[in-house]
Amino acid sequence: IVNSLLLYYLSIHSRHGRECVSPCFSLQQRNSSTSPKIKVDLDNSTGVAVLRMQSPPVNSLSLDFLTEFCINLEKLEMDKSCRGLIITSTLSKVFSAGLDIMEMYGKSPERCGEFWKAVQEMWLKLYGSNMATIAAINGSSPAGGCLMSIGCDYRIMADNPRYSIGLNETQLGIVAPFWFKDTLVNTVGNRAAELALELGLLYSAPDALKIGLVDQLVPEDQVLSTAQDTMSKWLAVPDHARQITKSMMRKQTIDKLLSNREADITNFVSFITKDSIQRSLRMYLEMLKSRKA
Amino acid sequence: IVNSLLLYYLSIHSRHGRECVSPCFSLQQRNSSTSPKIKVDLDNSTGVAVLRMQSPPVNSLSLDFLTEFCINLEKLEMDKSCRGLIITSTLSKVFSAGLDIMEMYGKSPERCGEFWKAVQEMWLKLYGSNMATIAAINGSSPAGGCLMSIGCDYRIMADNPRYSIGLNETQLGIVAPFWFKDTLVNTVGNRAAELALELGLLYSAPDALKIGLVDQLVPEDQVLSTAQDTMSKWLAVPDHARQITKSMMRKQTIDKLLSNREADITNFVSFITKDSIQRSLRMYLEMLKSRKA
Amino acid sequence: IVNSLLLYYLSIHSRHGRECVSPCFSLQQRNSSTSPKIKVDLDNSTGVAVLRMQSPPVNSLSLDFLTEFCINLEKLEMDKSCRGLIITSTLSKVFSAGLDIMEMYGKSPERCGEFWKAVQEMWLKLYGSNMATIAAINGSSPAGGCLMSIGCDYRIMADNPRYSIGLNETQLGIVAPFWFKDTLVNTVGNRAAELALELGLLYSAPDALKIGLVDQLVPEDQVLSTAQDTMSKWLAVPDHARQITKSMMRKQTIDKLLSNREADITNFVSFITKDSIQRSLRMYLEMLKSRKA
Numbered sequence A, B, C: 001i002v003n004s005l006l007l008y009y010l011s012i013h014s015r016h017g018r019e020c021v022s023p024c025f026s027l028q029q030r031n032s033s034t035s036p037k038i039k040v041d042l043d044n045s046t047g048v049a050v051l052r053m054q055s056p057p058v059n060s061l062s063l064d065f066l067t068e069f070c071i072n073l074e075k076l077e078m079d080k081s082c083r084g085l086i087i088t089s090t091l092s093k094v095f096s097a098g099l100d101i102m103e104m105y106g107k108s109p110e111r112c113g114e115f116w117k118a119v120q121e122m123w124l125k126l127y128g129s130n131m132a133t134i135a136a137i138n139g140s141s142p143a144g145g146c147l148m149s150i151g152c153d154y155r156i157m158a159d160n161p162r163y164s165i166g167l168n169e170t171q172l173g174i175v176a177p178f179w180f181k182d183t184l185v186n187t188v189g190n191r192a193a194e195l196a197l198e199l200g201l202l203y204s205a206p207d208a209l210k211i212g213l214v215d216q217l218v219p220e221d222q223v224l225s226t227a228q229d230t231m232s233k234w235l236a237v238p239d240h241a242r243q244i245t246k247s248m249m250r251k252q253t254i255d256k257l258l259s260n261r262e263a264d265i266t267n268f269v270s271f272i273t274k275d276s277i278q279r280s281l282r283m284y285l286e287m288l289k290s291r292k293a
Helices: A002-015 A063-078 A109-127 A144-150 A178-188 A190-199 A205-211 A220-234 A239-258 A261-272 A275-292 B002-015 B063-078 B109-127 B144-150 B178-188 B190-199 B205-211 B220-235 B239-258 B261-272 B275-292 C002-015 C063-078 C109-127 C144-150 C178-188 C190-199 C205-211 C220-234 C239-258 C261-272 C275-292
Strands: A038-043 A048-053 A084-089 A132-137 A139-142 A154-158 A164-166 A216-218 B038-043 B048-053 B084-089 B132-137 B139-142 B154-158 B164-166 B216-218 C038-043 C048-053 C084-089 C132-137 C139-142 C154-158 C164-166 C216-218
Touching: A038 A063, A048 A063, A048 A220, A063 A109, A084 A220, A109 A144, A109 A178, A109 A239, A109 A261, A132 A144, A132 A220, A139 A144, A144 A164, A144 A178, A154 A205, A154 A220, A164 A205, A178 A190, A178 A239, A178 B239, A178 C190, A190 B178, A190 B220, A190 B239, A205 A216, A216 A220, A220 C190, A239 A261, A239 C178, A239 C190, A261 A275, B038 B063, B048 B063, B048 B220, B063 B109, B084 B220, B109 B144, B109 B178, B109 B239, B109 B261, B132 B144, B132 B220, B139 B144, B144 B164, B144 B178, B154 B205, B154 B220, B164 B205, B178 B190, B178 B239, B178 C239, B190 C178, B190 C220, B190 C239, B205 B216, B216 B220, B239 B261, B261 B275, C038 C063, C048 C063, C048 C220, C063 C109, C084 C220, C109 C144, C109 C178, C109 C239, C109 C261, C132 C144, C132 C220, C139 C144, C144 C164, C144 C178, C154 C205, C154 C220, C164 C205, C178 C190, C178 C239, C205 C216, C216 C220, C239 C261, C261 C275
Parallel strands: A048 A084, A084 A132, A132 A154, A139 A164, A154 A216, B048 B084, B084 B132, B132 B154, B139 B164, B154 B216, C048 C084, C084 C132, C132 C154, C139 C164, C154 C216
Antiparallel strands: A038 A048, B038 B048, C038 C048
């Protein structure tokens, strides 16, 4: 059943004419190069860092990617001269296609657990960052890409109806964990989150604006410059007051994962290593390969 | 005071030109017939059941009605071939007028408790159903009728401003219990629920759409067909993932009633059997009768 | 840093052309007169009291003001003939400019604690009032003025884009306490509250309506009469049912402060008596004085 629905999903996805970013899980070209997947530029005059995701074809969130992301985030967090962070993509048409399917297919439980811990870490660092954080979403941003976006303080998206964003896990027969859900509820409210998650909806940029999943749409070539302008407004607020206020708003949601972190990893590993799920992933991989051929 | 306000309420209700569905509580014609109050058709090719409420004049939620409703729901829930449920009414102008006043007037505490337990059961089964559930609201839907609607996953209402929906208990001097309130807050958010409940507001179909109390308005003759079309989208989502996601969204609200079920019954019984409330109900009944005459 | 940001804030505030109500904290002209800062008129025929704040120049919430406010509120609360309360201002252009900075500058910890307890008391009495409460916001209403407004059941504001409302504490380097935050979240939802509080946003009347911070805009000369008309709708609802419903909606938020009241006072006193904060307040005071000169 899951397999046939995956097929169905892919076909309707294409039919709707959206960019063919592999939704939810993505298949990264393996690449033994050690070139960095992330590039960070910190402007010392403004205190604003721009973090560019540059891991073609679709900025899949592999363990390597997440590790590099977290190391960069931690460095910036500890750098007193850095007060604001803008996250964007160097790739055309895609912000991030979400979690890398290869990290979940045919891997040992230990490795799967290590991967999931890195996903948690990415969210914990981002949602709880002391920096002002803005997602400059210059392409599609399904699943893990959406999580990264709603982990920021503000979201500016390219005004292109072919780009979509959403937590679409349900469409693939899997379930967004509770902290994905909590973050979405905090962003769009309970009812919109219920609809979005039960149906695994991907929203076009205009629809995402309507439900409040993003805060602002601008022409594609102005996403980064608008993020820079917006950041200057955020940095006009005294850091200390903004940070305490942010913590007051988000602490409860963060603490919920912190106190259930091991159980959440155990749940993920036992789910993803199931034979039925592994069979679905294999079929999904074969489809992605045949689509590329 | 309550009595005079009941009178006032009825008069303004009529003045506003809405359909004269007895609001909140309804007076069912007693009827010794054993003809079913509910008709269920399950289409095995689609896995979609249509549950039609057919208890004239206004589909009042009597103990008999609720018992029949719950038995049907349970049968469908256990039928693996049934994946989706559409609830609608065969009556003209009314979906359901809510709880049957005759179950609360001049009845023993035991009987009142039995009735209230059936109201709880209806909500518990519906709000927690593993099926995808759509309310095809083809008429007015005050109080208990509104509760039934917001217990579903999706609400499609006839685009007729003369039809209204809402939890209007406060207008009659009674109070929606906490789980009515929780379900409404989950649907329209805290502030809209506060206004709706403190004022006991009934919303016309267009106003209900505006605050998110229903999801979609369609011409009256397309309510059911639109529900069928919408259901096919819900059933395109893998059942297992949708069910776990739905449970993640609703479990906390359901558990709150489950762990306070007896206290909630006790509260209702002690409130409804008060002399002052019984006097109000008698006056209300007499008004309904004189209006019919 | 805080000091320079205060300066920055004041300058952008003026630049945007809003009324020059000292935002957040206000400097009251000292006045040894014992003339009442508040005037209450109770219409016994309707059961509606109008509470007029008349403490020029900007209805600052000083300890004297708050004490007088609470005494009046308590009297009305215990007066069975009073069912509804409308709060408005006799001053041109300002509803209330919020907490009086003079209560926080150069005062002993004991006095600061006494002041903060009065702020808590004002909110506890208002948010938990058994009366139907309407804020007739006929001028700007930053910080404490906004808290007073969102403590009511309904908000009608003058349709003048030069009037603003919001919890702008963060802009001044201080932090709105958790119960300010909870009240705002209850009113406008989590995401709008997050943005509003992290950026310390003041909303023009039209923008306040858009996010639901106020319920209705009317021409300036109709604010009070519209409040009177609206009140008659609220009083058409049976008091007892409305009061229980209101308590059901607000009790959890109120209990949270009640069970943390002493800790909240301790936090406030230790924060406000810090040298760095006192220095900021002195600079702020000097700026206000020079602006008046």
